[in-house]
Amino acid sequence: NAGVTQTPKFQVLKTGQSMTLQCAQDMNHEYMSWYRQDPGMGLRLIHYSVGAGITDQGEVPNGYNVSRSTTEDFPLRLLSAAPSQTSVYFCASSYSAGGYTSNYGYTFGSGTRLTVV
């Protein structure tokens, strides 16, 4: 099935641990992004990439790193997990940042639910 694949689906971390959330897409989308979703706060952009080798910060980048070595993959790294990073994380991809160059907008993965204890 074409789309955005996120792994793992669930993760529990201890404070201070590090981990990588994986995101892969097979639609040859140039634009990829990471969001976190928290109750009452909607979707907040963490980091994004407009193509391989190009990344930039969103509105809540602190505590997270990204890299984009290939068009397909866009992993999100938590450097030293904190309870404030407990959230549901979504990866999204599109032909363009605004999502309007096709009728499909952003394609989201099914999310990673992360709990930091």
Next chain:
Amino acid sequence: QQQVKQSPQSLIVQKGGISIINCAYENTAFDYFPWYQQFPGKGPALLIAIRPDVSEKKEGRFTISFNKSAKQFSLHIMDSQPGDSATYFCAASMGWGKLQFGAGTQVVVTP
């Protein structure tokens, strides 16, 4: 600071009723306004979108109304069904810029 303000946070509507969700924005450079639908445990998915050169767009039971002068747009769900129970997000972007999402509205349709 949220560039797209969405209300209400939640709403309950009876089957067959009309659900209305409102969004307001400040940046007049926004030129693309999509709505996303999210079911529990899933990622959001594009539902319907509009550009500011039209005042209304309808797809099936879903309609976007757009008021450029008031900088507001809304989603109407006609003949609401239990299967429409989901969280709805409005969003906006300009040119090749990133989408800015509203905070979301949880819609519950009772049988």
